[in-house]
Amino acid sequence: MFPIRDHNPSGRTPWVTWGLMTVNVLVFLSYWGDMQNVRVMNALWYDWAMIPARISDGGGYYTLFSSMFLHGGIMHLLGNMLFLWIFGDNIEDALGHVTYLGFYLASGVLAAVTQVVIDPGSGIPTVGASGAIAGVMGGYLLLFPRARVDILLILIVFFRVFPIPAWIMLAVWFAMQFLGGIGSDPQAGGVAYWAHAGGFVAGLVLIVPAWLARGGPAFWQRTHGHPPHPEAQYVVSRSRIPKVRRR
DSSP states (O other), X not given: OEEXXXXXXXXXXXXXXXXXXXXXXXXXXXXXXXXXXXXXXXXXXXXXXXXXXXXXXXXXXTHXXXXXXXXXXXXXXXXXXXXXXXXXXXXXXXXXHHHHHHHHHHHHHHHHHHHHHHSTTOOOOBOOSHHHHHHXXXXXXXXXXTOEEEEEEEETTEEEEEEXXXXXXXXXXXXXXXXXXXXXXXXXXXXXXXXXXXXXXXHHHHTHHHHHHTTTHHXXXXXXXXXSSXXXXXXXXXXXXXXXXXO
């Protein structure tokens, strides 16, 4: 189950979101051809990935930023860019271009710091925009909890797209990260669940001033948790394949 789009159109062109997506893709393409070269990739991860033990020893602080633009594979990149494309434009619309960029980067840094705090001695490199994007999702939850998000549900051979309130999708996602962090072995590598959870909470906290500026609880009462503008409507074209009835 994963989101494919929301029904929450933005009022301004999301230049920063598009720019972040472009930078992430270009950075990945710059080393994609070397991903099977162990020596090159080890050097890349050592120089630019966030390694908790290195941060704990007082070095490599720049990797709190640089690691946000590295990805471990094509599916890692595409998954992150999908979430950023769905949720990023609305937070950029709410905060403005410059403030949104600061919000995104701050969420990513705090996500990485969370991973360091949880496992300060780890020598496993951490990469990905997931922590920063989790912050965007946390901000989205506070501002637009009842915006409709279309979910693609896949059950073996059953496929269906249906809308659900954003708060359900985001709450389930956060719960999965939190439980994944509790149940995972920090030394085993894999998904940095605590960075995801930390980024989500960071975004939730960092968006509070914007939420209060709109009235806080009064904003929710006024909008009932929905976006304060008409939602987007999507029309699914009917299939041209003729129906065949069985006798």
